[in-house]
Amino acid sequence: GENVEQHPSTLSVQEGDSAVIKCTYSDSASNYFPWYKQELGKGPQLIIDIRSNVGEKKDQRIAVTLNKTAKHFSLHITETQPEDSAVYFCAAPRGGSARQLTFGSGTQLTVLP
Amino acid sequence: DAGVIQSPRHEVTEMGQEVTLRCKPISGHNSLFWYRQTMMRGLELLIYFNNNVPIDDSGMPEDRFSAKMPNASFSTLKIQPSEPRDSAVYFCASSLPPGYVHPNRNQPQHFGDGTRLSIL
Numbered sequence: 001g002e003n004v005e006q007h008p009s010t011l012s013v014q015e016g017d018s019a020v021i022k023c024t025y026s027d028s029a030s031n032y033f034p035w036y037k038q039e040l041g042k043g044p045q046l047i048i049d050i051r052s053n054v055g056e057k058k059d060q061r062i063a064v065t066l067n068k069t070a071k072h073f074s075l076h077i078t079e080t081q082p083e084d085s086a087v088y089f090c091a092a093p094r095g096g097s098a099r100q101l102t103f104g105s106g107t108q109l110t111v112l113p
Numbered sequence: 114d115a116g117v118i119q120s121p122r123h124e125v126t127e128m129g130q131e132v133t134l135r136c137k138p139i140s141g142h143n144s145l146f147w148y149r150q151t152m153m154r155g156l157e158l159l160i161y162f163n164n165n166v167p168i169d170d171s172g173m174p175e176d177r178f179s180a181k182m183p184n185a186s187f188s189t190l191k192i193q194p195s196e197p198r199d200s201a202v203y204f205c206a207s208s209l210p211p212g213y214v215h216p217n218r219n220q221p222q223h224f225g226d227g228t229r230l231s232i233l
Contacts, residue, residue, distance in 0.1 A: 032219035043117075043204050043224035044156070051218075089156065093219060099144055099208070100169055101222065103156040 002094045004026045006104025013080050014112050023090035023105045024072040033073045034101070035064060037090045044089055048075070080111045117225035125231045127151050131193040134228045137186055138207030146222060147180055147190050156204075162188065164225070174199075195232045197225040203226045 003026040025033075031052035036044035048072065050057045050064045057064050063076040069102050077084055087108050091101040118137040126132060138145050147159040160170045168223045173180070177196070182188040192199055206222040 034221060036224075041226070043206075043226045046221045046223065049221060099163070099219065100158055100161055101147075102158075105155050 002030060002092050002102040003095065004090060004092050004104045006090050006107060008107060009105065010108045010110070012110045012112060015080060015082060017080055019075075019077045019084070019109055019111075020113075021075045021088055021090070021109070022072060023074070023104050024070075025090070025092040026071065028068070028071060028099075029095060030034055030092045032093055033064070033066060034091050035075045036103075038087045038089065038106075040086075047088075051112050075099045077109075080109075082111050082113050085109055085111045117205055117207055117223055119203075119225035119228050121228060122226065123229045125233065126195060127233050128196055129166070129194045130197045130232075131191065132199075132232075134190040134203050134205075134230070136188045136190070136205030136214055136225060138188070138205070140186070141209065142207035142223070143210045144208045144220075144222075145182060145188050146206040147188070148189075148206065148224075150202045150204060150227070159190070159203075176186075185227060197232045200230055200232050202229050 006023045034049035035047050038044045048059050048062050050062050050066050055066055061078045061103045066073040087106045089106050090104040094100045094102055116196045120135045143164050144163040150154055150156045159172045160180045161168050162182045180190045203225050206224045208222045209220040
């Protein structure tokens, strides 16, 4: 099955700086990589996803990059704001295009004002 | 648009009692997932339904756990009897069917706000 590792587990940045969170996966057949943001007391919310046929995707201040050769993908948040503070999770399918996802262990991002 | 709706939001009960968690997926979504989140184990998939049929229940911890989806708009996760180690946040998620052009194309999963379960 798929193994997803996520780093770092905690990240503190100054408001306005950039934040980068990295994940690696084990199954080279995996083709879909979502990122979720979870605020306290809430469920994970999809913020961006990328499919294996592209190397980068952007949505305003958020971007995701994918390196299929190295089997890793990263979340980039630019111009961070206090409301970006949350736990972020990456995920990958359990093999190829499986509907079931394996989640990373999460990154607690704190944006300091 | 209404998102995934879970009830109750919080449940506190004594060990040995039966617990039933409920989920209403987003209308039109044909896949439903139950997850459990704990500090120790993170976010774990318990069971996955497609078109109301359980497809993968390999994550269900033991026979005390059962899940049903009697129709496209309702699912339950039941624990009987409950134990303190079942204390966790339980999430339900749903997703659209794969596209007709790309039948193996994964669709985003949308999560509810969870049920925080405490077994005393």
